Structure formats: structure tokens, C-alpha cells
Amino acid sequence: MIVTVTMNPAIDKTIEIDEMICGGLNRIKAFESDAAGKGINVSKTIKALGGKSIAIGFIGGDAGNTIKNALDAEGIENDFVYVDGITRTNTKVFENSGRVTELNEPGPNIKDEDIEKLFEIIEKYASKDTLFILAGSVPAGVEKTIYRDITEKVHSLGAKVFVDADGEIFVRALEAKPDYIKPNDVELAQYCNISGDITEDQIIEMAEKLVSEGIGHVAVSMGKEGAIFVSEDEKFMCKGLKVEAHSTVGAGDAMVAAISYGVSEKISFRDCARLGIATSAGAVMTKGTKPPTKETVNSLIGKVEFK
Ligand SMILES: Nc1ncnc2c1ncn2[C@@H]1O[C@H](COP(=O)(O)OP(=O)(O)OP(=O)(O)O)[C@@H](O)[C@H]1O
Ligand SMILES: [Mg+2]
Incomplete structure (x- = not known):
């Protein structure tokens, strides 16, 4: 069993306009929204390859429900912790010239009790046949040691871990010797x-x-x-x-x-x-x-x- 963990999911919204008028009205020619965040992207690709995974992590507000609904519609099993606050929507505005402007929301603040709930879900799935994928950045309120802590916990239950992160989160994760x-x-x-x-x-x-x-x-x-x-x-x-x-x-x-x-x-x-x-x-x-x-x-x- 593969479990993807997305601490900081997002709705990726792409918008096309002719040319940005700052301070004026911009009419959108085309737009698209996708459920995203590294772990969720990994779940989608596993599905495309013919495999199965369970997507877990934190979601909040209407944007969070949109992510859950999108995964349900694609047949990707999921088991998220619902948090206060609203999952990020990250908007990319594409102009005819090729210029891209990004507008990223901050996302929710994660509380200690949310992290405890995530650990309960993780423990539920952790067994010797489980591979956890810990991918991407972490939201406000989550310590940079979280991937190390999850790796230690699931290793103690016999599961394996794949870490794809950078900076301090990556450095700290390596302390727990991930498998991939x-x-x-x-x-x-x-x-x-x-x-x-x-x-x-x-x-x-x-x-x-x-x-x-x-x-x-x-x-x-x-x-x-x-x-x-x-x-x-x-x-x-x-x-x-x-x-x-x-x-x-x-x-x-x-x-x-x-x-x-x-x-x-x-x-x-x-x-x-x-x-x-x-x-x-x-x-x-x-x-x-x-x-x-x-x-x-x-x-x-x-x-x-x-x-
Ligand atoms: N232009 C390209 N042509 C062919 N293969 C590519 C190209 N760019 C990337 N790849 C393939 O994708 C793999 C991962 O790419 P890359 O090293 O850019 O990952 P990354 O920087 O982690 O990307 P991400 O933005 O997803 O975090 C490469 O090892 C290669 O196999
Ligand atoms: Mg990468």
C-alpha cells in the first residue's frame, strides 16, 4: 500500500488573459483548476500508471472540500485531517506576452491537535507493506522536523518511507534514514x-x-x-x-x-x-x-x- 502525505495541499488555478491591466478590470479568457500539492500529484501519477494510493494530509474550508471532491471523482482514496482555515489556492495568470504572475494564498495554520490527528491516521495505515511518501513543503505551525518524526514512527511499525523535500525539512528527515x-x-x-x-x-x-x-x-x-x-x-x-x-x-x-x-x-x-x-x-x-x-x-x- 502506498500512502502519500501532503501537508500543504493547494488548488492550482491557471488563468489566461490578454494583457494584465493593473488597477483595472481584467477579463479572463480561459481558466483551469487542479487539486495539487506534491503528494497529491504523486497520487495522480500512481493512478495513471495503474496503481493505487491513499492521499492524506491537511485540508480546510471550501477549497479543502474541492480537493477531496476532485480526488473522489478521480477514484483516489483519501483520508484527510480537516483543519480550521482555508486550503491555499495558488493562482498563475498567463498573459499573451508569456509573462506569468503568481498569487499564492498563505494556507491554514496547523495546530498541535491537527498534527496528533495526522499521526493517528498515519499509524492506522503503517504496516510492513506500506510505503509512505513525504513530499513537499510544510505549512505554518508544523515543525521542520515533522518528516523525521513521521519516518521514525512508521519505521517502528515496519513501514518504509520515501522523502522528497529540500532545505531544512530534508536535512532533518535524513536523521531518521528514510528508505528512498x-x-x-x-x-x-x-x-x-x-x-x-x-x-x-x-x-x-x-x-x-x-x-x-x-x-x-x-x-x-x-x-x-x-x-x-x-x-x-x-x-x-x-x-x-x-x-x-x-x-x-x-x-x-x-x-x-x-x-x-x-x-x-x-x-x-x-x-x-x-x-x-x-x-x-x-x-x-x-x-x-x-x-x-x-x-x-x-x-x-x-x-x-x-x-
Ligand atoms: N527536459 C527534459 N527532458 C526529458 N526528461 C526530463 C526533462 N526534464 C526533466 N526530465 C526527467 O524528469 C526527471 C526529474 O526532473 P528534475 O530533476 O527537473 O526534477 P525536480 O527538479 O525534482 O522537479 P519538480 O519541479 O517536480 O520538483 C529527470 O531525472 C528526467 O528523467
Ligand atoms: Mg523536486
Whole structure:
């Protein structure tokens, strides 16, 4: 069973207008809303690949209900903690010129009792067959140690953890030795205090060090260059697939989803990597933040090469 945890979900709203008139009336030509947040995006991609997951986290207000309804409509099981306050709506305004203006709401303040309720839900699902995915930022009121604390709790119940986060949340999560991590090259460089571009040799060296310290599997994504995968027994690199890029937003989430789905299907780490490269390339080919279709992923999977 896969459980995705989204502490800070959002409705992603995209609006198209001709040209922004600041201080005046702007007529919207087209708009779209999607339930989002890293864990929720991962759940959607797992579904597209033919898998199942349960989406949990915090939601509040009408926007929170919209997220729950959207997941219900897509057939994605969910079990959220309802909190006071209103789930964020993040609005992106696209103009004809290509200029994009973003308006992000602050989201709710999480209370200690909300966190306790989340832990109750987590404990309910944690068993030796569960993989928890802890992805993305955390809202106000939540300590940066939360991914470490969740990892420790679910490890004590036999479950496994996949962490995709950056900055202090990532650093603190590593203290609990998650089973899978997927930083991108920039996040890893930041973690290692490397300024400028991190080289492939430095990535391999750092990934090996993390594995030697007890992190089960490290995948370091490098955008169109592909990704490097290291575990105790294996080390390999896959070149990124040459595809027509429409939207690179969410490519990392697609890779996390594919590896997690592969783990739940008990395929090898190598086959998880293959699926991760194909699914993330498929996400890049797909317009907006929608997951790639299974057909797209299947058409790419034979093209993945190992080095
Ligand atoms: N332009 C591209 N062409 C082909 N594949 C790509 C491209 N960009 C990204 N990918 C694929 O997606 C994977 C993840 O991309 P990236 O390293 O940009 O993740 P990320 O920075 O974590 O993204 P996110 O915005 O989702 O957090 C890469 O390892 C690669 O397989
Ligand atoms: Mg990422």
C-alpha cells in the first residue's frame, strides 16, 4: 500500500488573459483548476500508471472540500485531517506576452491537535507493506522536523518511507534514514554546501555516502540530463530521454510516483529507475501539470538506457 502525505495541499488555478491591466478590470479568457500539492500529484501519477494510493494530509474550508471532491471523482482514496482555515489556492495568470504572475494564498495554520490527528491516521495505515511518501513543503505551525518524526514512527511499525523535500525539512528527515530519497542536483548541492554546478562524480560520491550512512536508495534527478541511482548493491545512471518538453513542472513528482509504484509492485531498483525515467519524461511531454498516460509511458520505457 502506498500512502502519500501532503501537508500543504493547494488548488492550482491557471488563468489566461490578454494583457494584465493593473488597477483595472481584467477579463479572463480561459481558466483551469487542479487539486495539487506534491503528494497529491504523486497520487495522480500512481493512478495513471495503474496503481493505487491513499492521499492524506491537511485540508480546510471550501477549497479543502474541492480537493477531496476532485480526488473522489478521480477514484483516489483519501483520508484527510480537516483543519480550521482555508486550503491555499495558488493562482498563475498567463498573459499573451508569456509573462506569468503568481498569487499564492498563505494556507491554514496547523495546530498541535491537527498534527496528533495526522499521526493517528498515519499509524492506522503503517504496516510492513506500506510505503509512505513525504513530499513537499510544510505549512505554518508544523515543525521542520515533522518528516523525521513521521519516518521514525512508521519505521517502528515496519513501514518504509520515501522523502522528497529540500532545505531544512530534508536535512532533518535524513536523521531518521528514510528508505528512498529523490533530491534534484541543485537540492543535493545545497545539502552538501557545494556552490556552483555539482558534477556527476560529486553526485555519485555524495549518494554513496548517504547510502553508507543508512539511507536505502538514493535517486538524484538532473533535469533533462537524466538521473543517478545508488543503493547498497547498485549504482547506475540513466540519460534523460529526448522528448519535446511542454512543461517540466512536476517532472520530479512523476519520478517519485513511478519509483514508488515500482516498489509497491516489487520490481527491481533498476526497473524502478527505468519506469521513473520514462514516467518523468512523459510528464515533461504532457501539457500543464497533468500526469502522463500509461500509453505514453509504455512508448518511452524501451528507450531508457543505463550507463
Ligand atoms: N527536459 C527534459 N527532458 C526529458 N526528461 C526530463 C526533462 N526534464 C526533466 N526530465 C526527467 O524528469 C526527471 C526529474 O526532473 P528534475 O530533476 O527537473 O526534477 P525536480 O527538479 O525534482 O522537479 P519538480 O519541479 O517536480 O520538483 C529527470 O531525472 C528526467 O528523467
Ligand atoms: Mg523536486
